[in-house]
Amino acid sequence: MTDTSSATEARQQVACKNCPLRQLPVFRPFEEPELEFVSHFKRGELAASRGATLLAEGSHSAHLYTVLSGWGFRYKLLEDGRRQILNYVLPGDMIGLQGSLMGEMQHSVEALSSMLLCVFERDRLLELYRDHPGLAYDLTWIASREERMLDENLLSVGRRSALERAAYLLAFMASRARKVGMNGKGVVEIPITQQHIADTLGLSLVHTNKTIRKLINRKLVQWRDGGCKVLDVDGLMVLAGWSGLDESIRPLL
Structure with missing residues (x-):
């Protein structure tokens, strides 16, 4: 799933309905059918230590991730090893969407601190788009937000x-x-x-x-x-x- 031994998959520890992030006023509340879908969409959690590579450029990931806690960053490397950090990821941010839709990752993601991530099955994305237009809009919003941050x-x-x-x-x-x-x-x-x-x-x-x-x-x-x-x-x-x-x-x- 990842490129280092510093990340370990765990069974689902935090139920979606009890997610601490959902208590924050910045996040929109789910409707009941959406919450039920996401609860089944989630397959578990991933714990990563600082420096762990969560996704590697050129890789094909079977999963999407939402950051539950901790800091991470997206980056690209030149052939000589020089690095350009593109953006930083915080709780509530999604990573891996690019690899899910484009076939492979065009950048890498590394943990800046200890992190906990929710793991979702990429194969159920079509079901999400088909049956839950509100969540489909959310994914579009998330991608647009990332583009806006990169512009800035x-x-x-x-x-x-x-x-x-x-x-x-x-x-x-x-x-x-x-x-x-x-x-x-x-x-x-x-x-x-x-x-x-x-x-x-x-x-x-x-x-x-x-x-x-x-x-x-x-x-x-x-x-x-x-x-x-x-x-x-x-x-x-x-x-x-x-x-x-x-x-x-x-x-x-």
């Missing part, structure tokens, strides 16, 4: 300065984390390294380090061995010239 990320890499890029990325991740209840005691802690940021923003590691220091000096973030602590999301947004996430209710599969 491309704009950032192409037109923002290095400092603005870093501010945007951390504000973007912190804002998304807040939406799904990952802000703990009021602040968001992102288990990210400066190499991850460099690979996302298209900067050298040295340039990234200098840029992060500027954010630290402005008291917008703190940097620790375990990652980044976002102290001032609003300040990062102002610095980046970014108006924030424009979504209230979103689907959850």
Whole structure:
């Protein structure tokens, strides 16, 4: 199912009707027939440790996944091993849809922290589209949302300065984390390294380090061995010239 021994499949532990994510106001509620279908659509859960490859570029996966907890990221590699991180995945996000519809994955997905994922059978997608138009619309919405985020990320890499890029990325991740209840005691802690940021923003590691220091000096973030602590999301947004996430209710599969 995956490319490392750091991921293990488990029997279904969290029933869909008791899913903790469904209690969050950001996710739309299921109708009863939809909930019943998804409960049978789900075949179990997958636990992955930090660094585990969940999906590999060029692979054919029999499954779709929804992130139940933890952080991950999508990326592509050049032949010489250089990496471009495309986007980050958080609880409620779906991965593997591209491989299900296009035949094989065009990017890889790695766990940025320990993760728990819901596992769904790809073979039942046609049944979903045929019998549950509301869920089919949800999948279309999810794919469109991913495209929209990639558009914004491309704009950032192409037109923002290095400092603005870093501010945007951390504000973007912190804002998304807040939406799904990952802000703990009021602040968001992102288990990210400066190499991850460099690979996302298209900067050298040295340039990234200098840029992060500027954010630290402005008291917008703190940097620790375990990652980044976002102290001032609003300040990062102002610095980046970014108006924030424009979504209230979103689907959850």
